[in-house]
Amino acid sequence: GLLGVTSVLFMINALRDGRRGNMLGDVLGDLVAMPTVMKRLATVQFTSWFAFFIMWIYTVPAMAEAKFGTADTGSAAYDTAANGVYGMFGFYNLIPIGYAMLLPVLGRAIGLKMTYALGLIAGGLGLAFMTLLPLGQGLGTGFGEFGLGLLATEYTISALLIGIAWTTVLVVPYSILAEALPASKMGVYMGIFNFFIVVPQIVVATVMALVVKALLGGALANALVLGGAVMALGAVLLLFVPYKNQVRSARA
Numbered sequence: 001g002l003l004g005v006t007s008v009l010f011m012i013n014a015l016r017d018g019r020r021g022n023m024l025g026d027v028l029g030d031l032v033a034m035p036t037v038m039k040r041l042a043t044v045q046f047t048s049w050f051a052f053f054i055m056w057i058y059t060v061p062a063m064a065e066a067k068f069g070t071a072d073t074g075s076a077a078y079d080t081a082a083n084g085v086y087g088m089f090g091f092y093n094l095i096p097i098g099y100a101m102l103l104p105v106l107g108r109a110i111g112l113k114m115t116y117a118l119g120l121i122a123g124g125l126g127l128a129f130m131t132l133l134p135l136g137q138g139l140g141t142g143f144g145e146f147g148l149g150l151l152a153t154e155y156t157i158s159a160l161l162i163g164i165a166w167t168t169v170l171v172v173p174y175s176i177l178a179e180a181l182p183a184s185k186m187g188v189y190m191g192i193f194n195f196f197i198v199v200p201q202i203v204v205a206t207v208m209a210l211v212v213k214a215l216l217g218g219a220l221a222n223a224l225v226l227g228g229a230v231m232a233l234g235a236v237l238l239l240f241v242p243y244k245n246q247v248r249s250a251r252a
Contacts, residue, residue: 047234054227087153095163123165124232
C-alpha cells in the first residue's frame with residue numbers, strides 16, 4: 001500500500017511541471033518504452049516480492065500446521081507457532097542495520113548483479129528452510145539460548161538469510177536502475193518500477209490459495225518452499241539483465 005502510494009508520488013512529482021498534457025498517456029508510453037535493463041530487472045523484482053508476500057501471509061499458519069500440528073487459531077500451540085514466526089520477522093528486520101554497510105563492499109568486489117543474486121539465493125534458502133529444516137533449525141531458539149529474548153526464534157538461520165535478501169532487495173535494484181535510467185525520466189521510471197512490487201501482492205492474494213489447494217497438496221508449508229524457489233529463480237533471471245559494467249560502476 002505505502003509503496004504503491006510512493007510510486008504514484010514519484011510520477012506525479014516528475015510530471016507536475018505542466019509540460020506534459022496527457023499524464024496517463026505519457027506514463028503508459030513510458031511503460032511501453034522502458035529501457036531493457038528495467039524491463040528485465042522488473043521480472044526479478046516480481047520474483048522477490050512474490051516470495052515476500054507469500055512469507056508474510058502464510059508463514060504463521062504454515063508453521064502452526066507443519067511444526068505444531070494445528071490449524072486452530074485459538075489454541076495454545078498456534079500461539080506458540082505465531083510467537084516463533086513473529087520473533088523471526090523481528091530478527092530479519094534487524095539484519096539491514098549491519099548488512100547494508102556490507103553491500104558497497106560486496107558491490108565493489110563482485111559487482112551489483114552478483115551481490116543481488118547472492119541476496120536472492122539467500123532469501124530463497126531462508127524461506128525453504130522454514131519448511132525443510134526441523135523446528136529450531138539446529139540452534140534451538142538461537143540467540144534466545146544466550147538470554148537475548150528479543151532475538152529468540154526457532155528460525156534463526158532463516159531469519160539471517162531472509163534478512164540478507166530483504167536488505168538486498170531494498171537497495172541493490174535501485175542502485176542498478178540509478179545508473180541505467182535517463183535522468184530526465186528517473187522519477188517516472190522509479191515509480192513504474194515500484195508497480196512491480198504491487199503486482200505480485202495482487203497475484204499472491206488472488207491465486208495462491210488455489211495454488212496451494214490444487215498443486216501443493218493443501219499443505220501451506222509448501223507455499224514457503226514455492227516462494228523460496230521463485231525468489232531463487234530471480235537470481236537466474238539476473239543473467240539476462242544487460243548490466244555489463246557492474247563492478248566498475250560499483251567502484252565509481
